[in-house]
Amino acid sequence: MLGLVFGALRARRVQALVMLALAAMTVVAAGAAARAAGTAGQDAARARVAAATVAERTLHVRGTVAPGDRPEDVLRRMGNLVHVPVDERAGGLRLAGDLLGPAGARRQSAELRSAERLCANLTLKQGRCVNADGEVVLPEELARLLGAGVGAKLVHETGLTATPVPLEVVGIFAPADPAGWFWAGQDGVAAYTTAPTVAAAGATVTATYDAVLEPEAFDDAAELRTVLDRLRAARLEVTSGAAALADAVAADRRSVRRGIGLAEAQILLFGGLAVAVAAAYAAQERRGDAARLAVRGLPRWRIRAATAGQSLVPLALGSIWSPRLFAAGVVIVAAADWSATRGGVTELMRDVRPRRPLAAATAEVCALGLAAAALFQLVAAPAADVRRDTGFGLAQVAPLLVAAGLGVLGTRLLLAAAGLYGRQALAAGRLSGALAGLTLGRRRTAFRIIPLLAAATCVLALAAQDWQGGDSARAERARVEMGADRVLRVAPVARERLLAAVRAADPGGREAMAVVVTGASAASPVVAVDAARLRAVAGVDGAALHPSAPAPLxxxxxxxxxxxxxxxxxxxxxxxxxxxxxxxxxxxxxxxxxxxxxxxxxxxxxxxxxxxxxxxxxxxxxxxxxxxxxxxxxxxxxxxxxxxxxxxxxxxxxxxxxxxxxxxxxxxxxxxxxxxxxxxxxxxxxxIDAPVPLPALAAGGAADNDRHDQPAASVFGASVPLAPRPAALVPRGGGSGIVVDLEYAARIAAVAVGTVPSAERPEVWLAPGAGDAVIGRLRAAGLDITGSDSVAAATDRADRLAPAVAALGDVAGAGIVLLLAAVAAFVVAAVDRRDRDAETAALRRQGVPHGLLARVERRAALAPVLLAVVVGVVSAVLLRALAPPPVRAFTDSWPVTPPAIQPLALLLAGLAALVVFGAVALLRAGRR
Known part of the structure; x- marks a missing residue:
């Protein structure tokens, strides 16, 4: 029996190799997808942490130190409770109270603090850093409010029972990186000194522990929450966005697993369908073998074993690493051979196969029923349910079911239309049209490949649409979050000096714009811009932000x-x-x-x-x-x-x-x-040289004020009333930011008593097309440019996050599906070749020209391909019109504005499918 099987395999090497290739491609591609899911999930998690804000990566712990306690013991206890990998840390002490200026002339509420690594994280404007007890350094704004310079004598007071602490100003500074991890924990107004100086007041102080966590700390969200709960249980105050970031990392991993898991499931399902098609057509080719074995008197089971073995042997070799695929293949091959060889010897010897309309109709009705059920589930289920990771149901395999169902309908319509056209052309004496139409109408069996090709095209078109839509959404988000095409980070500089320098470097106002960002780590950042340049640089109309106002004095x-x-x-x-x-x-x-x-x-x-x-x-x-x-x-x-x-x-x-x-x-x-x-x-x-309330563009409820009806926001440390204009998204602030005019905001908040010195980040935004020459002019104007970012770089970072990785995995999986369908189409064409060759020879003997037959063959070969591609593209449009992509473009709530239906992606996917399937069809037609 084995000898008979191997002999038949040698005689039909092409079919055996095709079955081997189908099984191997399916197993290798599915295995690669499963391995890629883990690797891609880890890479996406690392990219998520790298792109996270400072507030999400830092941990702030606060504890009370009573008089007589040792502050270093409290700090050591905090560090011992933080059982997560820490990149950098800084401990310190805080004492609330008031600072009295020179000779007690001015009083300002300010904490007295000590902080490790202070001198490495500030930029001295005057004097030096603290190196002895009793010395203090002040931020520029606090020094201005107190009227204190280097050498000034200050006193810090806190309560009636505490000892006043005398201080000498030795330096005035600005934060080296206001948006960095160190200053993220130094909120509020403070003067900085040594730890013994803070303790000298003899009052209750606050011990602080600020740390930026390693990427590995976010791998286990449950463990991180346990650490935070342990700190809170020790009566410590904990502030951190790390738990939310760990949840986002876990969501990213789930998103990657879901996206690539869908691709893996589609590969396995489509591989099984391709194997079923190949087995069915190969079984039809072996009808003569079954007839000859039956004539020799072999039992029916041995006949079927001999014929089925010709598919099972290459299937076993190709699916050696996937027992499940092999088990499913055994069932598929056995069913195919049973259907093809169940007749008697006379029936098996006939070249014209018997038609079984009931079986074909049953299969088609089942396909249409499943397609209708998938469509109903997509329409009835909310978008959140479509995206929910609840296994693989009809919604997950809807592309295959819908495209296959529409392919069945399309095939029926094409066969009927082709037969009708052929008969009319024959009656009219148009030989070419008659042969083409009648040839198409007679090839009912070959046209059953159309649903498979349509499903493959649909899968590719959906993946291409989802990728392009996500890519557009990521680029759009990058533009909003960056604010401009390129963003230059500038060393701390006065707002007026920043404005003057940028205006001097770009007097035309078309290339550069001065910007100051405050509250960058908060939920609603305030972005102050040179409004007259906002349209040219960021593409946003800023005229309403700078109305006319009384001239400055x-x-x-x-x-x-x-x-x-x-x-x-x-x-x-x-x-x-x-x-x-x-x-x-x-x-x-x-x-x-x-x-x-x-x-x-x-x-x-x-x-x-x-x-x-x-x-x-x-x-x-x-x-x-x-x-x-x-x-x-x-x-x-x-x-x-x-x-x-x-x-x-x-x-x-x-x-x-x-x-x-x-x-x-x-x-x-x-x-x-x-x-x-x-x-x-x-x-x-x-x-009054600026409008009050201050005009603003406000996204979401950023300007809402719970304490009174007047909208307000903290602008450069002062609570400023706003006249907000609602906007869906604002540059840099996204869906929860505020944009104001820099010149007006600086005038309003410049010298107000009670102003809290704020962490400001000066920047220069560059318009698209602005060359490096403007950067040189900015430096010549006195600005110290410390770094840069761009929309392209932000988009590249987003392309490494989980949604983009999952979408790319879907595209790769769709490419494999397309190749599997092409191999299945090759099998159908190869099996159909014998009948087509006989028809061609008969027509040639009757005098039909060779050129005419060649044109008819090409049309007959390309017709199912064209129909399948059209059905697949239409199915993709229908599915995306009814349901969103299974993997969202972002894991957070950022609004996705690009349409789900992407015409360019549909066109490219359709062309790719047409080229691949058309090449296979024309290859077989040319050989005939």
Whole structure:
């Protein structure tokens, strides 16, 4: 028996090799998909961690240290409880209270802190870093609010029972990387000193442990949550986005497994279908073998073993690593051979096979029923259920079922139309059309390959659409999250200086735009932009962000004169140097009851200054009256400007106003209205040179304020009322950010009392097409560019995340499915060749020209291919119109705007299927 089988295999080598190739391709491709799922999931998890925000990768632990306790013991206990891999860490102490400026002139709420690795994470603007007890370094904004420079003497007070701590300012600094992990844990206003200095107050302090976690820490979400729960159980305050990131990593792995698992399931299912088609047609080819064995008197089981063995041997060799595929193949081959060889000897010897319309109709009805059921499930199930990882049901194999069902309908329509056309052409004497139509109408068996080819085309078209849609969505998200085509990171610099430098480097306003981002790690970042350039650089209309406003009160000159009256008080004008934003103060006084001219010298205004605010010093026993301010003999603020209510305002920050004003008769009268509170009050009067409320583009509920009806946001540390315009997405802020005008925002929040120094990230956004020359001009203008990012780089990072990996796996799996279908089509063409050769020879003997027969053969070979490709593409359109892709473009809630139906992807997928299947069809037609 084995000799007979191997002899038949040698005689039909092509069929044996095809069966071997089908089984091997299916097993190898499915195995590769299973292995790739694990590797790709791990790579996607690493990419997710690398692309995570600082808040998601850091861990902040806080604990109370009572007087008499050893802070180092508390810090050691915190570190011992953190049983996850840590990349970098920094411990420290915090003491709440107030800082008193030089001679106690100013008071500002600020913590006194110590922090490991402080000096490595700051940029000194003046002086040096702390290296001894009693020394302190201040952030620039806090130093300005206190009026303290290097060498100033400060005092930190906290409560009645604590000892005041004397301090000496040795340095003024800016964060080296405001968005880095170190400063993510240093929220709030603080001065930095040594740990013994903080402990010297003898008060209860807070021990802090800040760490950035290793990527391996996010591999096990349950273990990470256990660590966080252990810390909380030890009565420690824990703040971290690490648990959410670990959940996202786990979701990424599930997404990859699901996406590639779907591809693996499709490969296995389609491989089984291809094996079934190949086995069925090979069994028809072996009908003569069965007849000859039956004539020799062999039992029926031996006949079927001899014929089925010709498919089972190559199937066993090809599926040696997949017992399940081999077991399914045994059933498929046995059923095929039983169907082909169950007749008697007379029936088996006939060249024309008997038609069994009931069996064919039953199979077609089943295919149509399954397609209808798959469509119903897709329509009835919500999108979340389609994407849910609940195994592989009808929704998961819908592409195969729907395309196969439509292929059955298409085949029936084509056969009927071809037969009708052939008969009409024959009656009209059109020989070419008659032969083509009648040939198509007679090949009913060969046309049963159409559902298989249509299903393969549908799978490829769906995968191509999902990939292109996801790619478009990732590129669109990258553009929104970047804000511009290229983003340059700039070393800490004053906002006004940043604006002036960018405007000098790009005077036309078409290539570069100054940007300052605050709250980058928060849920609703505030992005301050040079609104006049927003459309040219980011493609967003920013005209509404910069409406007209009263002109700033500018002047040039160092010698100022003020006409004012009062009862011994002093008056200070707060000024900002043009182009640099450097703060300057012009102080006049003491005032006399008569409006005598007073003078002040401000060297910083030799190139121009802008008046920001005015304040009267000390308790006002009598009102202070302001009449005129001049510089170098030229009037800066005339009496009518002082008396104009449209040019002056009190605070917009969350602090009490400490003054009363009366504006009349060319005089601005300031009276005392000190509130009964120890909190700082704002007794300044600000120049109105920016609109209040501040216009803003706000996405989502970013500008909502729970405490009152007026929308507001923290802009550069000050709570600023907003006039928001709703937007679905805003540059850099996405669906939850706020965009304001940088120039106006800087004016409003510049010098407000109660302003909390904020972590700001200055940037320069470049428009598409901006060359490197503008970067050189930015450097020449004084900006220190520390790094860059781009939409292309952000898109590349997104392409390494789980959804993109899963979509790419689907495309690869669809390519394998296409090849399996092509091999199955080759089998059908090979089996059909004998009958076609006989028909061709008979027609040639009757005098039909060779060229005519060649054209008829090509048309007959290409017709099922064309029909299958069209049905597959239509099925893909129908499926995506009814249901979303099984793997979403993003694992979070980011809105996906690109349409699910992608015409270009459909066209390319259809062309690829047409080329592959057409090549196989024309190859067999040419050989005949």
């Amino acid at each position: 500018r002047f040039t000159g160092t010698d100022l004169a003020l006409r004012a009256s009062g009862d011994g008080n002093r008056v200070r004008f707060l000024l900002a140097a043009e182009g640099t934003g450097e703060q300057a103060v012009a102080e006049f006084g003491p005032l006399s009851p008569r409006a005598e001219p007073l003078t002040a010298v401000v060297p910083a205004c030799d190139r121009g200054c802008r008046v920001e605010a005015v304040e009267a010093d000390g308790a006002l026993k009598a009102p202070v009256e302001l009449r005129e301010l001049s510089a170098g003999g030229a009037t800066v603020i005339a009496g009518d400007v002082f008396a104009d209510p449209a040019r002056w305002r009190t605070t917009v920050a969350q602090a009490s106003a400490g003054i009363q004003i009366v504006q009349t008769g060319g005089v601005l009268r300031i009276g005392d209205a000190q509130a009964r509170t120890r909190r700082p009050v704002d007794s300044r009067l600000y120049v």
